[in-house]
Amino acid sequence: MKIMVIGAGAVGLLTAFYFQKAQIDVTVVARRKVQAEKINREGIKLLSGDHQESVYPKAVPAEEIKSAEAEAAFVALKQTEFSSWVLWAKSHLDVTLPLVLLQNGEGHTEKLRDAGFTELIRAIVTHGAMRESDTAVRHTGKGKMTAEDTSIMHLLGKPFFKHADFPIQLSKNIKAEAERKFIVNVTVNPVTAVYGVRNGELLANESLLDKAYQLFTEAAGVLCLDESYWRDVLNVLDITADNCSSMLVDIQVGRRTEADALTGYVIAEAEKQKIAVPHTIEIHNQLKQLERRERID
């Protein structure tokens, strides 16, 4: 099989590494030509604890793709880049190419559907990954990829169903899986980013946990989720206590955050349903202010 991995950041490099290692023909599509050239020279190095290993997929810059010679593409760029990427996708990819979407947050699937793409497969990633250089990725937390149960995912996922380090599982109810991840991200990420703390600090500090719970209650109201999802949030906080959330990292390095696809999505849905979400609006505005203050790109 041939796949493309579009976006050579943390999740893209991790996905490309494990697929190439499983002897699947991978083409990495990088935004920057210089990154594609480095991957072609040096391969992709995975770092996990003390273990290091390299694989050698092909890489091409996005500007040089004419049409996709692949059975599917894994899309691994952030929500912040999605709208402009959809314009690129419309002119470079066949609308029937199966696209496996690895993003946190909501709104991206609709953007692609509105652009005419027909084979959209959602996947939820619970791994932790950090890009250390243009060619090296650290696997910081072993989780899994849960993808919508489709025939192409049966083929693509097969080498990984029992994989020790990069397991893929299929779900007939990906909406529920996505909601479970969404409620964690919309609760944990904004509080850790605004207060500049690691995830575990929310468990240690009652006032921060209260703020997270207020966000949880508002998001759960909008998504019609029950209180049992709060246990998931506490569980993730416990398991990832030492992590800096992705949103905190974005603020620290001066990048735009994925707030629009998280708190922004809750605010938009609440407006449609005429539900008040004052705490979500307040923290969303704080995030936007922080983005303006810290932004370097």
Ligand SMILES: NC(=O)C1=CN([C@@H]2O[C@H](COP(=O)(O)OP(=O)(O)OC[C@H]3O[C@@H](n4cnc5c(N)ncnc54)[C@H](OP(=O)(O)O)[C@@H]3O)[C@@H](O)[C@H]2O)C=CC1
């Ligand atoms: N990192 C993690 O542990 C996890 C991340 N996720 C989710 O996965 C998604 C990706 O996150 P992550 O990998 O961390 O993000 P990164 O910022 O590490 O990577 C995004 C990559 O997309 C590339 N890119 C941007 N625009 C384009 C474009 N038009 N064409 C091709 N490539 C492009 C960027 O290129 P450039 O380098 O040139 O900027 C960058 O390499 C996010 O939605 C995130 O929330 C989910 C679970 C865990």
Ligand SMILES: CC(C)(CO)C(=O)C(=O)O
């Ligand atoms: C689960 C959590 C909160 C781990 O840090 C995450 O997904 C993120 O940081 O985006």
